[in-house]
Amino acid sequence: MAEARLKVYRGDSGGGQYVEYKVPVEAGMVILDAIHYIQGAYAPDLAVRWNCKAAKCGSCSGEVNGKPSLMCKTRLDDFDLSEPIEVRPIKTFPVVKDLVTDVSWNYEINKRIVPFTPTNTNTDEWKIYQDDVDRVQEFRKCIECFLCQNVCHVLRNHDKKDLDDPKHLFAGPRFMVRIASLEMHPMDGANRVPFTKNEAGIGYCNITKCCTEVCPEDIHITDNAIIPMKERVVDEFYDPVLMIWRKMTGKK
Amino acid sequence: MAMIDTRYETHEHDVIVVGAGGAGIRAAIEAAEQGLRVALVCKSLLGKAHTVMAEGGIAAAMGNVDPADNWQVHFMDTMKGGKFLNNWRMAQIHAQEAPDRIRELELWGAVFDRTPDGKILQRPFGGHTYRRLCHVGDRTGLEIIRTLQDKAVHTPNIDVFMECTISHLIKNGDEVTAAFGYWRETGKFVLFKAKAVVLATGGIGKAFKVTSNSWEYTGDGHVLAYDVGADLIDMEFVQFHPTGMVWPPGVAGLLVTEAVRGEGGILTNSKGERFMEKYDPARMELSTRDIVAKSIYTEVKEGRGSPHGGVFLDVSHRGADYVKRRLPSMYHQFKELADVDITTGPMEVGPTTHYVMGGVKVDPETAQSTVPGLFAAGEVAGGMHGANRLGGNSLSDLLVFGRRAGMGAATYAKGVASIPAVDEAAVQRAIAEMVEPFERKGENPYTIHQELQMMMQANVGIVRIDADLRKAIEQLKRIQERAKTTSISGSVTYNPGWHLAKDLKTMATISEAVARCALQRTESRGGHTRLDYAEYDPYWSTVNSIVRKNADGSMEVTTAPLPVMPEELKKLFEEEKR
Ligand SMILES: Cc1cc2nc3c(=O)[nH]c(=O)nc-3n(C[C@H](O)[C@H](O)[C@H](O)COP(=O)(O)OP(=O)(O)OC[C@H]3O[C@@H](n4cnc5c(N)ncnc54)[C@H](O)[C@@H]3O)c2cc1C
Ligand code: SF4
Ligand code: SF4
Ligand code: FES
Numbered sequence: 001m002a003e004a005r006l007k008v009y010r011g012d013s014g015g016g017q018y019v020e021y022k023v024p025v026e027a028g029m030v031i032l033d034a035i036h037y038i039q040g041a042y043a044p045d046l047a048v049r050w051n052c053k054a055a056k057c058g059s060c061s062g063e064v065n066g067k068p069s070l071m072c073k074t075r076l077d078d079f080d081l082s083e084p085i086e087v088r089p090i091k092t093f094p095v096v097k098d099l100v101t102d103v104s105w106n107y108e109i110n111k112r113i114v115p116f117t118p119t120n121t122n123t124d125e126w127k128i129y130q131d132d133v134d135r136v137q138e139f140r141k142c143i144e145c146f147l148c149q150n151v152c153h154v155l156r157n158h159d160k161k162d163l164d165d166p167k168h169l170f171a172g173p174r175f176m177v178r179i180a181s182l183e184m185h186p187m188d189g190a191n192r193v194p195f196t197k198n199e200a201g202i203g204y205c206n207i208t209k210c211c212t213e214v215c216p217e218d219i220h221i222t223d224n225a226i227i228p229m230k231e232r233v234v235d236e237f238y239d240p241v242l243m244i245w246r247k248m249t250g251k252k
Numbered sequence: 253m254a255m256i257d258t259r260y261e262t263h264e265h266d267v268i269v270v271g272a273g274g275a276g277i278r279a280a281i282e283a284a285e286q287g288l289r290v291a292l293v294c295k296s297l298l299g300k301a302h303t304v305m306a307e308g309g310i311a312a313a314m315g316n317v318d319p320a321d322n323w324q325v326h327f328m329d330t331m332k333g334g335k336f337l338n339n340w341r342m343a344q345i346h347a348q349e350a351p352d353r354i355r356e357l358e359l360w361g362a363v364f365d366r367t368p369d370g371k372i373l374q375r376p377f378g379g380h381t382y383r384r385l386c387h388v389g390d391r392t393g394l395e396i397i398r399t400l401q402d403k404a405v406h407t408p409n410i411d412v413f414m415e416c417t418i419s420h421l422i423k424n425g426d427e428v429t430a431a432f433g434y435w436r437e438t439g440k441f442v443l444f445k446a447k448a449v450v451l452a453t454g455g456i457g458k459a460f461k462v463t464s465n466s467w468e469y470t471g472d473g474h475v476l477a478y479d480v481g482a483d484l485i486d487m488e489f490v491q492f493h494p495t496g497m498v499w500p501p502g503v504a505g506l507l508v509t510e511a512v513r514g515e516g517g518i519l520t521n522s523k524g525e526r527f528m529e530k531y532d533p534a535r536m537e538l539s540t541r542d543i544v545a546k547s548i549y550t551e552v553k554e555g556r557g558s559p560h561g562g563v564f565l566d567v568s569h570r571g572a573d574y575v576k577r578r579l580p581s582m583y584h585q586f587k588e589l590a591d592v593d594i595t596t597g598p599m600e601v602g603p604t605t606h607y608v609m610g611g612v613k614v615d616p617e618t619a620q621s622t623v624p625g626l627f628a629a630g631e632v633a634g635g636m637h638g639a640n641r642l643g644g645n646s647l648s649d650l651l652v653f654g655r656r657a658g659m660g661a662a663t664y665a666k667g668v669a670s671i672p673a674v675d676e677a678a679v680q681r682a683i684a685e686m687v688e689p690f691e692r693k694g695e696n697p698y699t700i701h702q703e704l705q706m707m708m709q710a711n712v713g714i715v716r717i718d719a720d721l722r723k724a725i726e727q728l729k730r731i732q733e734r735a736k737t738t739s740i741s742g743s744v745t746y747n748p749g750w751h752l753a754k755d756l757k758t759m760a761t762i763s764e765a766v767a768r769c770a771l772q773r774t775e776s777r778g779g780h781t782r783l784d785y786a787e788y789d790p791y792w793s794t795v796n797s798i799v800r801k802n803a804d805g806s807m808e809v810t811t812a813p814l815p816v817m818p819e820e821l822k823k824l825f826e827e828e829k830r
Contacts (some may be wrong), residue, residue, distance in 0.1 A: 057305065
């Protein structure tokens with residue numbers, strides 16, 4: 001039987017190192033299967049998150065040979081098995097242990113976004129056509145794997161995650177998607193544009209599209225969510241007509 | 253040996269909800285909206301519970317596509333699907349309240365697929381007379397859990413504790429007054445004191461080898477309730493979903509949603525025969541799950557299976573665009589994990605352990621268990637689905653009875669003047685039990701778990717006989733003893749081996765309940781098939797199975813008469829016959 005070698009990051013907040021394990025390869029095996037094999041055969045305490053094993057829950061994010069991936073969707077036969085495969089936790093969030101990271105920051109951000117605010121609370125009167133919600137449904141496919149958060153350089157390299165200082169905070173692509181899904185909902189009446197500019201820090205995004213490339217749900221994060229939101233920010237804050245109107249009416 | 257901190261932190265709330273799937277979150281929202289302080293505790297991250305994996309849809313007689321639909325028909329379908337072992341009142345409440353729960357989800361931001369005239373679209377599913385399942389492609393569960401999650405985090409008075417596992421319930425006298433557990437991240441112990449406790453922990457599938465369920469489905473809530481003296485009912489009824497993936501080995505058991513058949517998928521054997529013509533010519537592929545699963549089992553057993561021991565399921569005749577739009581995650585699942593393009597050819601499928609109909613016995617109105625102050629909703633609760641659950645009836649069950657459990661717990665908690673005292677000796681016993689695996693030398697829990705799964709699959713699986721069930725009960729005794737002697741290496745921080753050491757005991761207990769109930773019920777009905785008693789038995793149509801813990805710790809299995817259906821509901825079935 002073919003054999004793979006996995007170099008798995010073992011460590012915690014204090015640091016760690018890679019440990020190599022040999023895993024017998026079965027047809028169709030994915031990285032998460034290999035990790036489970038290692039737990040059963042060598043290292044019962046190897047920490048990893050998973051739930052669905054079907055790319056539906058977004059728990060098993062990691063970096064496989066440096067590539068941000070869902071471990072349950074990454075097949076061993078995509079790799080050259082004569083070389084060891086390196087498996088490490090996502091980088092943008094602090095390591096708890098081994099492949100598990102502390103992603104609680106994301107949950108804090110979500111709390112700050114004004115939730116869905118319907119303009120009419122009698123749903124029997126709603127008429128929503130499929131065309132009206134195709135885009136919103138694209139955004140709602142998000143499984144919160146946080147791979148986009150992981151690769152975005154604003155968070156990964158510049159660490160704009162200061163929850164106490166909006167000047168140094170970028171909510172990240174996942175929450176641009178979330179905001180856009182609410183803003184584009186045909187029955188929503190709230191305005192999250194000032195928040196998007198001032199608190200979610202959309203200005204930090206310079207449209208590199210790295211987030212879109214890694215999204216396992218193929219959400220067009222940059223083109224469909226971020227750019228339209230940037231346009232709304234421009235319209236609302238920098239549009240001269242709107243600006244005069246605001247001055248005249250005293251409205252923000 | 254690892255140094256373990258045996259101190260614990262304490263939290264006080266009016267209501268603690270254990271489990272943050274659809275049922276748990278809905279319960280928490282309800283209790284909080286009644287003005288109570290709620291702790292919502294779950295062992296994964298928020299939003300990752302099993303509910304996220306639900307695919308096909310949520311059943312509710314909205315009548316958007318088939319205006320003739322109404323609660324009475326939904327009620328009758330549910331009772332028929334459950335082979336009349338359901339608690340009739342739960343089935344009635346469920347059918348009546350499901351449409352309101354859907355409207356409420358929309359109001360909280362859920363975006364379902366639409367009809368051409370701008371309403372929520374509904375699709376057909378097995379056992380449902382009308383097109384009844386509201387859905388979002390094949391990711392309905394994600395839509396529901398995300399909606400509930402966002403509602404909950406913006407509802408005041410709900411404190412969320414995630415990656416926190418409850419290992420013990422603690423009683424004071426007759427009442428449950430606290431839940432004890434640990435943070436997975438740090439291994440630190442934690443005590444939640446409360447006036448009422450809601451269990452919403454989901455199912456037991458991890459006791460079987462081939463399953464669509466995740467690591468979370470170890471029967472925690474079932475056994476937490478059993479251990480404090482609550483009755484469980486109908487534990488022999490485990491649903492083997494007819495269509496799981498069979499190949500490659502790593503994904504064996506992964507669910508292939510019933511929506512594939514709902515969207516016109518056809519089942520064939522190795523001879524190319526559409527075999528459902530033999531077993532249920534009227535409903536064909538959209539027969540109930542128990543019947544389709546047994547049909548597939550029979551085809552394979554009689555040598556007409558596919559190369560990897562399943563049968564073929566083909567939806568490619570609907571055309572590539574249609575399939576990709578209606579079943580996007582199935583398309584990706586097969587493409588990426590099995591190298592199969594379902595828009596051009598068939599998939600191979602076979603039965604997989606999917607859902608447990610049995611669970612904590614509850615009062616239909618309040619969701620209270622037989623122990624005061626302890627409530628249960630969702631998959632962990634029993635009664636609603638009888639001997640077999642219809643597809644789509646779980647998601648609606650979660651919302652309807654999650655809400656009722658939240659209300660029931662809130663009402664109960666309001667009647668309790670202050671947070672009751674906690675029995676410190678019981679807390680110390682819980683701590684000692686948790687620490688033990690670090691202190692002794694013994695077996696690896698993974699090894700025993702694998703044996704348990706193989707054993708359950710072989711002896712208590714889709715078809716059962718007396719001798720196998722007795723063998724299973726014997727072997728379970730030994731597994732239970734071994735589970736008390738496992739040992740663990742490493743530290744308490746995020747240590748899956750340690751978690752499994754506890755889960756293993758839980759699974760061994762719930763497995764015994766399944767095996768004993770299966771032995772007791774000498775007939776075949778719904779999810780429970782006995783080769784030695786292949787037919788319905790009139791006696792067994794009048795009783796539910798009951799599981800209870802004796803004072804000496806042994807398991808007692810008995811029966812209780814079914815609640816009697818009122819005349820006006822009985823009449824519905826008689827009128828239909830005429
Ligand atoms: C692949 C798949 C597809 C499905 N598709 C459908 C469908 O289309 N339609 C339908 O109606 N049904 C479907 N079902 C069934 C349905 O999804 C489940 O029955 C339902 O989601 C269970 O919800 P729940 O709220 O009871 O539990 P879950 O959503 O499983 O939540 C359980 C919660 O309890 C927590 N928990 C468990 N034990 C502990 C503990 N000891 N301490 C703390 N927390 C704990 C977990 O962390 C989790 O938060 C499907 C099931 C599967 C597996
Ligand atoms: S496009 Fe914007 S959000 Fe996406 S990775 Fe680049 S900077 Fe980050
Ligand atoms: S937007 Fe895509 S990459 Fe980002 S969290 Fe959601 S699913 Fe993951
Ligand atoms: S385990 Fe759910 S996405 Fe990988």
